Amino acid sequence: MALLEVEFERHIAVLIRDACLAGATEVRKLPPREIVVDAQMASYCREPGCPNYGMSPSCPPHVAGPEAFKALLGRSSLALVVRIEVPSAVLFSEERREVMRLLHEVVAGIERSAVRLGYRESKAFAGGSCKDLFCLNHADCQVLAGGGHCRNPEFARPSMSGFGVNVAKTLEMAGFGGVAKNGPAVRGEAGTSWVAGLVLIA
Ligand code: SF4
Numbered sequence: 194m195a196l197l198e199v200e201f202e203r204h205i206a207v208l209i210r211d212a213c214l215a216g217a218t219e220v221r222k223l224p225p226r227e228i229v230v231d232a233q234m235a236s237y238c239r240e241p242g243c244p245n246y247g248m249s250p251s252c253p254p255h256v257a258g259p260e261a262f263k264a265l266l267g268r269s270s271l272a273l274v275v276r277i278e279v280p281s282a283v284l285f286s287e288e289r290r291e292v293m294r295l296l297h298e299v300v301a302g303i304e305r306s307a308v309r310l311g312y313r314e315s316k317a318f319a320g321g322s323c324k325d326l327f328c329l330n331h332a333d334c335q336v337l338a339g340g341g342h343c344r345n346p347e348f349a350r351p352s353m354s355g356f357g358v359n360v361a362k363t364l365e366m367a368g369f370g371g372v373a374k375n376g377p378a379v380r381g382e383a384g385t386s387w388v389a390g391l392v393l394i395a
Contacts, residue, residue, distance in 0.1 A: 201270070204307075204310045204312075205222065205271065205273070205394070207306070207310075208220075208273065208303050208306055208307060208310075208392075208394075209222075209273065211302065211303070211306060212273070212275060212299050212300075212302065212303050215298065215299045215302050216277060216295050216298070216299050217275045217276065217277055217299050218276055218277050218278040218387075219275075219276050219278075219369070220273050220274065220275050220276075220303075221273070221274045221276075221367040221368055221369065222271055222272070222273060222274075222367075223271075223272045223273075223274050223363070223366060223367045224271070224272070225266040225267075225269040225270075225271065225272045225393060226266065227272075227363075227366045227367075228266060228272055228358060228363050228366070228391070229358070229359040229362040229363045229366060230259050230262060230263055230266070230356070230357045230358055230359070231259070231357050231359050232258075232259040232260075232357050233357070234259075234354060234357045234358065234359055235253060235258055235259050235354065235355055235356060235357035237354070238252060238253045238354055238355055239253060239254070243322070243354075244325075245321075245322030245324055245325050248322055248324040248325075248334060248337075249322055249323050249324040249328075249334045249336070249337065249349075250334065250336050250337060250343075251322065251323045251324075251349060251350065251351040251352060251355070252322050252324075252351070252352055252355050253355040255337070256351055256355040256356060257356070258355070258356060258357065259356055259357030261356075262356035262357065262358070265316065265393060265395070266393065268314060268395050269314075269393040269394060269395040270312070270394050270395060271393075271394045272391055272392070272393055272394070273303060273391070273392045273394065274363065274364060274367040274369070274389065274390075274391055275296070275299055275300055275303070275389060275390040275391065275392065276364065276369055276387050276388075276389045277292065277295065277296055277299070277387060277388050277389070278385050278386070278387050279292050279385070279386060279387065279388065280384075280385060280386070281384050281385065281386040283386075284386055284388070290325070290326050290329070292388055293319070293320065293321040293326050293388060294326050294327065294348065296319050296320060296321075296388045296389075296390050297319045297321075297323070297326065297327075297348045297349060297350050297390075298348050299390065300317035300318065300319050300350055300390035300391065300392050301317050301319075301347060301348050301349075301350050303315075303317060303392040304316060304317035304350070304392055305347075307392065307394050312394050312395060313395075314395035315392060315393060315394050315395050316392070316393050316395070317350045317390065317391070317392045317393075318350060318351055318352065318353045318356065318358070318390060318391045318392070318393075319350045319351070319352060319353070319390040320352050320353060320354070320360070320388055320389065320390065321352060322352060323343075323345065323349035323350070323351075326349075327344065327345040327348065327349050328344060328345070331344070350390070353389075353390070353391055358391065360389055363389075363391070364387075364389055
């Protein structure tokens with residue numbers, strides 16, 4: 194293996210280790226071309242619609258969308274797929290936001306470390322709306338309302354959905370078990386579920 198490849202693998206191992214120490218259950222490597230992008234997924238944010246549609250610059254219609262995401266994949270060397278497992282009931286409880294904020298913190302931490310290691314175009318993606326997760330008690334997103342700075346730049350990251358990422362299929366491509374294991378949490382059902390994020394190393 195060439196010296197540069199050895200260095201790259203060493204950096205990726207550090208990023209994965211630190212993400213697990215920060216709260217990820219597991220992080221897997223995936224060639225960027227194997228991320229499943231489907232423009233239809235992004236359209237669901239608008240119709241049938243998400244209550245957070247348009248509420249922050251991290252969600253449609255303010256994000257660049259599937260085509261720009263595909264272009265970003267083309268410039269990326271590797272994707273890190275992050276999964277945090279939680280009891281299903283947690284995702285239907287008051288603790289849901291806490292778990293989602295942890296997801297944003299973990300992927301943003303990977304992105305920050307990757308940039309520090311020299312992968313300057315690296316980008317992190319999470320799930321959920323940063324308005325709902327970080328600015329729930331504010332009437333507006335500070336960026337959209339007045340052109341101000343984000344209140345949480347170190348943590349808030351865009352949602353994968355707005356870029357058309359089919360999360361369940363992408364997890365499957367990353368080897369996180371079959372479709373059944375990657376299905377959404379079901380209210381009232383016991384068992385373990387998950388939330389997932391993604392970091393493109395570029
Ligand atoms: S100010 Fe709040 S809602 Fe706006 S981008 Fe930042 S975290 Fe998201």
